Amino acid sequence: MIRNDHFLKDSEDWLISNLAALRTRYPATESHTQECRKEWNRRLCEAALIALSWPKEYGGRELPTATLIAFHELCARMGAPQPINSIAHSILAPTLLRFGTPEQKSRFLPGILNGTEIWCQGYSEPLTGSDLSSVHTRARPASDGWEVNGRKIWTTQAHLAKWCFALVRTEPGSKAHRGLSFMLIDMEAQGVLVEPIRQMTGEADYNEIVFEAALVTPDNILGATGEGWKIAMAAAEYERGIYFLPRVIQLESELEQLKAALAQAALPPSEHAIHSHRVQNLEDQCQIVRWRVDRMLQQVAQGDTPGINGAMLKLTWSEVRQRIWELRLELLGEQAIIAPNSNGEYAVPSSVQREFLWSRAETIVAGTSEIQRNIVGERLLGLPKDKA
Numbered sequence: 001m002i003r004n005d006h007f008l009k010d011s012e013d014w015l016i017s018n019l020a021a022l023r024t025r026y027p028a029t030e031s032h033t034q035e036c037r038k039e040w041n042r043r044l045c046e047a048a049l050i051a052l053s054w055p056k057e058y059g060g061r062e063l064p065t066a067t068l069i070a071f072h073e074l075c076a077r078m079g080a081p082q083p084i085n086s087i088a089h090s091i092l093a094p095t096l097l098r099f100g101t102p103e104q105k106s107r108f109l110p111g112i113l114n115g116t117e118i119w120c121q122g123y124s125e126p127l128t129g130s131d132l133s134s135v136h137t138r139a140r141p142a143s144d145g146w147e148v149n150g151r152k153i154w155t156t157q158a159h160l161a162k163w164c165f166a167l168v169r170t171e172p173g174s175k176a177h178r179g180l181s182f183m184l185i186d187m188e189a190q191g192v193l194v195e196p197i198r199q200m201t202g203e204a205d206y207n208e209i210v211f212e213a214a215l216v217t218p219d220n221i222l223g224a225t226g227e228g229w230k231i232a233m234a235a236a237e238y239e240r241g242i243y244f245l246p247r248v249i250q251l252e253s254e255l256e257q258l259k260a261a262l263a264q265a266a267l268p269p270s271e272h273a274i275h276s277h278r279v280q281n282l283e284d285q286c287q288i289v290r291w292r293v294d295r296m297l298q299q300v301a302q303g304d305t306p307g308i309n310g311a312m313l314k315l316t317w318s319e320v321r322q323r324i325w326e327l328r329l330e331l332l333g334e335q336a337i338i339a340p341n342s343n344g345e346y347a348v349p350s351s352v353q354r355e356f357l358w359s360r361a362e363t364i365v366a367g368t369s370e371i372q373r374n375i376v377g378e379r380l381l382g383l384p385k386d387k388a
């Protein structure tokens, strides 16, 4: 695999100084906040570190995929936050580069490159989640484009987004994955309403979007009308690849934090031995995740899609991560019930609580564990197909 080592060395230097500057305003326990992630996005944009593998004509650096992977790995190892527009960087942009017209690329890529246009992903609906092909949101032809009606839900960052890429039914009466189109919807258009949903962490990063005769112009359909499923499936593979990578790499540092917490915990020896055994087991699981990541990255660097390996990785990673944070919370003892507050007094317990609560979502987001098990069962083990 060809890597640009000069670029990576420069990037490492840049990361050291910029992360130090970021940490003066946002400590590591605030990495997940919108403010911190916005600031990190801005710094990456200013340093031209968004479009590493894009063609030069769209402002990219045309670096090989292996370098792109190594850069993301470096960011994750150094504890960099997830930039606020990562959905656009890692899912929408590669999809647009593959399926977009030259006009669409020229229209949408600059806003991602300079960080002025945030994107969200509009797939799930109140009645459509795991079975994505049963999309109910529909569009009908209007004089100047398409008129969209329906609802999307759990839409991450819709309240910040300028654009939403969404699956919409454009052929009346069509069933399942036929008759769907991949639309690029202006979130500031008339008829688009965004209602935030409060999560158990207390944050409100998710939203319900209501479309009431929202207009989408014909040039804002990616690919051919009615062929949205093919594009959504390609985008899902990108989601499994680079978008997912930092979260998996982060797992190793979370395991190290768990080990440190156990070493510091004042526990009777018998209890300590039980927890040490659990940590050892998690360490073994993390090693399996590491091997799967390496395999997936090799596939991605060779231009393949993660496929079944992505499903197994998502399954193992999300479940191991939940167990790591369960044990972290247990080790806190009575401090685990301290309510998060804003004065920083209980910063560590608060951040453990937050990660524990957040980790419950990991076995749901981007395909539930049950669905990943179905994929592994059907495609790898050859078990009978799920008819649900």
Ligand SMILES: Cc1cc2nc3c(=O)[nH]c(=O)nc-3n(C[C@H](O)[C@H](O)[C@H](O)COP(=O)(O)OP(=O)(O)OC[C@H]3O[C@@H](n4cnc5c(N)ncnc54)[C@H](O)[C@@H]3O)c2cc1C
Residues within 6 Å of the ligand: 120, 121, 122, 123, 124, 125, 127, 128, 129, 130, 131, 153, 154, 155, 156, 157, 206, 361, 362, 364, 365, 366, 367, 368, 369, 370, 371, 374, 386, 388
């Ligand atoms: C943190 C987070 C962020 C998200 N962000 C976005 C976003 O930005 N955009 C977006 O479009 N969506 C987003 N989602 C939604 C997510 O994609 C869906 O929650 C997920 O696909 C599951 O769909 P559902 O919630 O409708 O559950 P359902 O599909 O209704 O499933 C309910 C339960 O039934 C099980 N189940 C369903 N079908 C089967 C089956 N065939 N076999 C066995 N079990 C089955 C599921 O595993 C689950 O336990 C997000 C979700 C989370 C948690």
